[in-house]
Each structure stands twice: as structure tokens, then as C-alpha cells.
Amino acid sequence: MQTDTDLEYLAIESEHCSATIFLQGAQLASFIPKNKPPLIWMSQDEDYQQGKGLRGGIPICWPWFGVCKNQDWPIHGVARTNLWRAEEVNEHAEYTEVILSLPMAQIDKTYWPYKSALKVVFHLSDVLKVTLINTNLDSQPIELTQALHTYFPTSDITATKVDGLQGSQFIEFGEGPFAQNDVVGFARETDMVYTQVGSMQHINTPEGTIAVGRENSTSCVLWNPWIDKAKRLSNFADDEYKTMLCLEAGNVMDDKVVLAPGESHSLSTIVYWV
Numbered sequence: 629m630q631t632d633t634d635l636e637y638l639a640i641e642s643e644h645c646s647a648t649i650f651l652q653g654a655q656l657a658s659f660i661p662k663n664k665p666p667l668i669w670m671s672q673d674e675d676y677q678q679g680k681g682l683r684g685g686i687p688i689c690w691p692w693f694g695v696c697k698n699q700d701w702p703i704h705g706v707a708r709t710n711l712w713r714a715e716e717v718n719e720h721a722e723y724t725e726v727i728l729s730l731p732m733a734q735i736d737k738t739y740w741p742y743k744s745a746l747k748v749v750f751h752l753s754d755v756l757k758v759t760l761i762n763t764n765l766d767s768q769p770i771e772l773t774q775a776l777h778t779y780f781p782t783s784d785i786t787a788t789k790v791d792g793l794q795g796s797q798f799i800e801f802g803e804g805p806f807a808q809n810d811v812v813g814f815a816r817e818t819d820m821v822y823t824q825v826g827s828m829q830h831i832n833t834p835e836g837t838i839a840v841g842r843e844n845s846t847s848c849v850l851w852n853p854w855i856d857k858a859k860r861l862s863n864f865a866d867d868e869y870k871t872m873l874c875l876e877a878g879n880v881m882d883d884k885v886v887l888a889p890g891e892s893h894s895l896s897t898i899v900y901w902v
């Protein structure tokens with residue numbers, strides 16, 4: 629990872645793993661379990677600018693995923709471009725825990741007029757667990773969509789398969805739902821929103837198998853921009869689509885989060901080399 633950035637980040641080094649977490653967006657940018665290959669992908673072209681989500685790692689999409697109903701609003705919401713506050717770093721023998729919160733006073737009320745709290749907990753061992761916790765502090769119900777938009781590495785996307793989406797349904801480029809009957813491979817632009825998904829998928833790459841689990845989530849997104857979209861993406865080299873994919877733990881579509889006053893919801897993703 630580039631270190632000559634002005635953006636502040638936490639660098640965690642333990643006997644189990646190393647990790648970097650940027651305060652902007654509470655964005656985890658790297659995670660390497662000890663004696664294992666990197667588990668998380670970051671673009672070589674990332675230039676770590678203020679006010680822009682990083683192209684890689686785990687951008688946090690909140691309080692909407694994708695393009696909002698109001699199409700002028702920023703794609704994937706406002707959490708990934710705002711500065712979060714480091715609340716706690718707790719070092720234990722078996723894991724390190726890092727907790728950040730999003731100071732709501734800095735969020736434009738046009739986008740999010742509600743009283744609520746948002747924090748993220750990173751549980752770092754040889755396994756990475758990320759938990760996004762929403763609490764409704766308002767006197768009315770609130771609704772939101774969200775995702776932990778995780779970028780995974782592969783040395784060859786054409787030799788990579790995602791197992792465990794079978795039995796779910798997907799929407800692709802606004803069409804569907806279609807039934808997912810098989811293991812998914814990559815041979816073109818992939819941008820699928822899955823619902824009714826089981827809680828564990830496996831990404832089979834030439835380097836080994838990555839397990840991707842989810843808690844309190846029955847939806848996820850599978851994405852690879854492929855050749856044409858790669859050329860249009862910011863901070864993404866034209867050929868980098870060959871070396872990455874996103875499998876994003878979500879609460880989208882009919883799996884959106886609806887919170888009564890006082891209620892909380894925790895979305896988790898759990899990833900590790902098998």
C-alpha cells in the first residue's frame with residue numbers, strides 16, 4: 629500500500645495479521661493474515677484523495693447502496709467519503725478490535741435527516757470480520773440500504789468462480805429476477821444484485837479459496853467491471869479487472885434495514901482463506 633498519503637489511517641500489526649484502516653470512510657484498505665496472501669484488493673492506481681472513496685478495500689455504502697432514487701445524490705451514499713472517528717483499539721491475545729463511528733453532525737441533513745448512530749467494528753485475527761451497526765435514535769422509523777463493498781484479489785478472473793449463490797435470485801442491469809442455478813464464472817461485465825442468498829459463499833481463485841460469510845443479510849452484490857467499464861472507472865487501471873472481484877455483503881432491495889425507534893441492526897461480513 630502507498631504510504632505517502634495525507635489521509636490518516638490506522639496501521640495494525642499483530643501476530644495474526646496486518647491491516648490498514650482509513651479514517652475517511654472507515655475504509656479498510658488492506659488485510660493480510662500472517663503467512664497468507666493478501667485477502668483484500670486495492671488498485672495500483674489509487675491516489676488516496678480527500679473526499680473520494682478508495683478504489684479497493686471495503687468501502688462502506690450507506691445510507692443507500694448504488695444510485696439513489698434522487699439520481700443527483702452521490703452513488704453509494706455519504707459514509708465512504710466522510711471522516712469517521714476512531715473510538716477504540718482493543719488488543720487481545722487472539723484478535724485486535726478497532727471501532728470507528730461516523731459523526732452525524734457532519735452529514736448533510738438533505739441526505740439523512742434522521743437522528744441515528746452508525747459505527748463499524750473491525751475484528752482482526754487470521755479472519756477478518758467487519759460489523760456495521762445502525763441504531764435509530766429518532767422518534768420515527770427509519771429505512772436504509774447499505775453494503776460492505778469488499779474487493780477481493782485473484783490472479784486470473786477468468787479462472788475464478790463464486791460458489792454458494794445457487795438457489796438465490798438476481799437482478800442484472802435492471803432486469804430480472806432470474807434464478808441462480810450454477811456456480812458463477814466471469815466472462816463479461818458482471819453487476820448482479822442477489823436476494824434470498826444463503827449466508828456463506830466461496831470464491832475459488834488460482835491462489836486458493838476465500839470464504840465469505842454474512843450475518844443479518846440476505847442480499848449481496850457481485851461485481852466485475854470487465855473491459856469497457858474498467859476504462860471509465862476512476863483510480864482503476866484498464867487491465868485491473870483481471871485481478872479483482874467484489875462480493876458485497878448487503879441489505880438491499882427487500883432486504884433493506886427498517887428500524888423502529890430505539891432499534892439497532894448489525895450487518896457483518898466474515899472473510900478468510902480456507
Ligand SMILES: O=P(O)(O)OC[C@H]1O[C@H](O)[C@H](O)[C@@H](O)[C@@H]1O
Pocket residue numbers: 681694703704819849850851861874
Ligand atoms: O465506482 P463506484 O461508485 O465505486 O461503484 C462501483 C460499483 O459498485 C457496485 O458494485 C455497483 O453494483 C456497480 O454498479 C458500481 O459500478
